[in-house]
Amino acid sequence: MTIRAMRRGGAVSLVALLAAGASGAQTVSDRGLSYTLYGTPGLIEMPSALSARDGQIAATIGGFDGQTRTTFTFQLLPKLSGSFRYSRIEDYSLPGSRGQVDDYFDRSFDLRYRFNDETARMPAFAIGLQDFLGTGAYGAEYLVATKTFGDTLRVSAGLGWGRFGSDGGFDNPLGLISSEFDTRPGLDFGEGGTFEIDQLFRGDAALFGGVEYAPTDKLTLKAEYSSDAYARETELGLIERDTPLNFGAVYRPLPGVQLGASWLHGSELALTGTFLIDPTERPYGPGLDPAPVPVKIRASDARAAQTWNRAALPEAQIGTALQQALAAEGVELSSIQLSDRAVRLRYTNTRYRAEAQAMGRIARMLSLGLPDSIERFTLEPMQRGLPLSAVTLSRSDIEALANTAGGTQALEERRVLDDAGPAQGLAPLPRVDDRFSWGLAPYARITVFDGDAPFQFEAGAQVTASYEITDSLVASGTLRQQLYTNRDDPELIVAEGDEPYPVRRNAALYAKEGTTGIRDLTLAQYGRLAPDVFARATAGYLEEMYGGVSTEVLWKPADSRLGLGAEVNYARQRDFDLGFGFQDYDVVTGHASAYYDFDNRFYGQVDVGRYLAGDWGATFTLDREFENGWSVGGYFTLTDVPFEDYGEGSFDKGIRVTIPLDYVVGQPTRREASSALASLQRDGGAKLRVDGRLYEVVRDGHLNDLEDGWGRFWK
């Protein structure tokens, strides 16, 4: 941005190029950062003590002959990063097992914590756990220090255990604390996916280290001494390890893209590509939103008016005209209450991700069109017919704070947030927008991590349609036509032994037999039982595999960080052909849920209850959300299905990402793209999928989401 400004701005010049970049807290650490074959910040294979910029996501594909590693690393906090990795190793098998698998697939999770920021004298120190949650094929732990010298040289050195202690190892220094550290027990990974705490920092330790040199901004050269013996791979004859020395180079052709090549152990050429996404760097900056109408300021004498002449301007005319005007902003006005001094509106914002932005646009129009005596604006945003909250603004504040430095913050301090008021007093307006909407869109579904068929792809087209019988009673459905799939013919899976009923594992059969089918077809009713209690009932073909009835209640005051909910569903398994028929399996499933907003951009959710297979347990979810709508999080579910009966992965867990579409296109839209990178979905801890769960519907109009979007009020 700075460079573009220099080019375009003519006289707009930069006082100091680096001054702008110095705003980040730890520029020393994240400058010139590059990624290892494991997709973590570091050397070639060995880690460094560096962290990426807070919130950054790095997707790395790295590989050499016979191995491919795909890794997502997310900088969870300025000092804490997590990685999720999916790898393929040809002709591999885990240590201790016999034979070799043609294509061995493995998932792994890492965590790294950096203790301190690097200073002029002090290096940065970090501790890391690699593959601590999976099969342990890449299992390693390390302590590492990194020091940058000048602008071009960086040195890292560390102590590794596990894989990183397998070459040149010596007796574990932690053995001084307890002899238990002296030996690393054999890996008993069972079904995998569990925390292998009895392995961590056990067994021999070894030193590793390396140097990075950056002759230019775009190029970094690296050399490292690797303490990874590649013991199992060498044993299986997969790799020749002639030397512990690795050499490599990383080239950055574009911002956010890194291409690397390296020569491993004197025998293997390795290539990496890293793509960086920074949720905090929105491609279109503030967004390309069309200009709003300006605020109109009343003359001081007009402001004193206590009433207005209803003969000249009947209330009904105001309602109709406002409805028409707000429609141009994608705001559907449902009802209005007018008095001499105040107005209250209920509306549905269909365009702006941030309700605050819609409020800003509505407030401006009210300033433009309402009689001068009306001083108080109460805005009650709705979604799915539910009034979410009530934000009250003073017209004089709107007039005084528009286009005024400090006006956004001042208005935030003066606005009053409350639960939405009663329906009583509101005059409903006849609906003018279309009750019926439909769309035709392509769809694609990618299933990865299935041990037997690791990459399954399905694509086709779907028609979605909905009809709003009232604001809060909606009929909707999706008809899907599959056009392509690379899936092999699946076989019907039946429960063996103590395994749970295959509530999800037969997903492939739905894809195979339901090539033309009804994905969902439901009738949903929303309602408000009390000012801060919301309810939902959905009936019909709820999702691809289950139909039935879903009911939900949520307590969530507009200004509360805590929400409590309960959901009870009766679900029956649908026929594989996605027609109207049902199979014999049915279950009553449901959860009690607690939602908490931790005020530091983290949101937690705990669901306790009964899952689809009749198993009892709890799901724990933690998301980091960004003000601009991005969200990155993870979850896991533990139920009374034993790990060995659950099967591969031991229990359900995964990570999920939500990207708001306005981030991508720059234009205002409420759409978003969500994707869950679940570990293999099996039958334990499986939840019914119901569209429009209350918390996600309601929270847009509540305190935290309003605060997040408040900067857009005047946009």
Added chain:
Amino acid sequence: MRITMTAALAGLVLLAGCGGGAGLTAAVQGAIAPLVGTQTAPAARGGGAATPVDPATARSVRIAALGASGTATRVVDNGASETFSGPGGFTYTLRDGMLVATRGLGHDLMAADARQSRAALRAGGGSARRVHETLDGMDRIVRSTFDCTVSARGGETIDLGNRKVNARRFDETCQGDGLIFENRYWLDASGGILSSRQFVTQTVAYLRSSGL
């Protein structure tokens, strides 16, 4: 204080709903005008461009970095501040001639406090501190403070399209937040700003606005 509604804008009513900013402004005013009572919504006409421009409420506007150039029409007159709608539907607000906001330009100037700069112009020069607010990619308002020096550059004859006028030129050099920019103003005898080139944001650079 009244809402004006020119035929040129009315022609753009047809664009309402297409996401065009001018269309939006016009459509909304068309709907709201009956409430205000000063104006009845004019019938939408296709050839709005043919309508003559009223020099009292129009300005010529140019943003070189965005390739935007043309006539801007006043959409709201709030006395001390006026908001104009330029080609493509972006708007900008002048408070006593000083640029205090733009909308619809992407990297907009969300708000500004340029009162000290205005006072320095009236005083014939001097130093001033101004505050600019922008919106970042995380939807947060970013506040930047600039230290400015306003200096008189003498009399110049400027071409306002329809007429040539004598004006006093002032340059305002500002520095802060890693940026340097220079605004220019041409004032009439009574101290009103006839024409100016004022800084918006790094990406948009300068907006030139002149009376007709």
